[in-house]
Amino acid sequence: MPLVAALAVLLAPGAAHAAPSESELSKQITEASTKLEKLVEQFNKSTEQAKSVQAQIQQLETSLGPLAHQRDDARQRVAKLAASAYAGSGQLATWNALLGTSSPTDVVERLGTLQQLADTQTTMIESARDAGDKYDEQKSALQTALAKAQEDVAKLAAQKKQIEGDLKKLEAQKKQLYGTSSQTSGRYTGKIPAVSGKAGVAVTYAYNAIGKPYAWGADGPSSYDCSGLTMAAWKAAGVSLYHHAATQYDETARISRSQLAPGDLVFYSDLGHVAIYVGSGKVIHAPTFGESVKLASIDMMTPYGYGRVKS
Structure with a gap:
């Protein structure tokens, strides 16, 4: 029987005419305490997992900055090259002009240089694309982790409310049996064994x-x-x-x-x-x-x- 239902039965007003004996009540309290402690341990596990997610989120946030900068920097360099070529200025325009007026030997040499320029553009474009892909992948993972963390927080809040409600019922049970809900012990004053x-x-x-x-x-x-x-x-x-x-x-x-x-x-x-x-x-x-x-x-x-x- 679920803990909430079990405690509800124990504390139901209609059960007053058939109050359990002291030994029965003590047994019921022990059983309820055990069940409630297991729920607490589940809560502890969820809390630890949420902490782990938060740590992962922090790591992701730290890594996103450099990736975003790398992507944006590469895109800006590619955009400048494109704008320069479109305007007919810069290195591409210079080499195109030289290509049209130079000797065949110079043309061959300068074709190689143009290829190098093309390769440079390709490298920058690929760099921008790769950085962007990494950024998007990391960002997607971050958003998934955030959603999971928010879901965990909601579950923990519900668990906390249930635990607190069950705890009040259990304390009432203990007070009924012992006259108090607390059984405390004093601080230890003896000799602590020496262990290396x-x-x-x-x-x-x-x-x-x-x-x-x-x-x-x-x-x-x-x-x-x-x-x-x-x-x-x-x-x-x-x-x-x-x-x-x-x-x-x-x-x-x-x-x-x-x-x-x-x-x-x-x-x-x-x-x-x-x-x-x-x-x-x-x-x-x-x-x-x-x-x-x-x-x-x-x-x-x-x-x-x-x-x-x-x-």
Whole structure:
């Protein structure tokens, strides 16, 4: 059942006479949170793709200027030659006059020179045409990219509205069960394990993020969603990851559970959730709506797989 429909059923006024038990409601909240988190991850993927398109557009805009200048310059040179020939002046007119009054030997020599002039015109014409073709091709690609980006923006706006509406319903569910929509944890005050290299930087970052609130689409420094936290932790170590759990799975090398080391990523919920392994059977993750970044057992959910960041 779609998330919106599921939450509508849960919150429908007509269902008040058959209120679910605490355990049933808790299960429903967990299921709704999981579905909503997957939607958030889809949103993150679309956002990252839109950023990529914008970067491509910027590159295209940078390349269009020189091509347009090259095309216009070649066209102007060809136009000047044409105007000069039409007016009977310039080099063409001079050589035509000489051709009509010179000796046969001079005529042969000057015919070669005329051929060179013709070749020069041809080269300029071809240069103008080639530059124009490249310009038009690049411009067409730019316009297509712009249209796609505008379409993505519209889709993202619709997704954002749906997520915000679903989030309000989920918060109401949590308040009904827990008396509040937020379950926060305090900042970590214990000793951060010493881990060498870039993995150590990522692990330290994750520990320092404990207690900060979950926020969908966020990648710090004040709040995070699951893939935003792992992305930010490794970004602090100078490694770029996509803000999308499933893509992070593709970006990392497959390892077994027995090979896990601090800094590795642990994936859950059919690639709908991701955490960073910090050793001793523990992970740090941004759980879900109304909660904060926390330290948890690696088996808080059944792991889907494990990945080592390529640093």
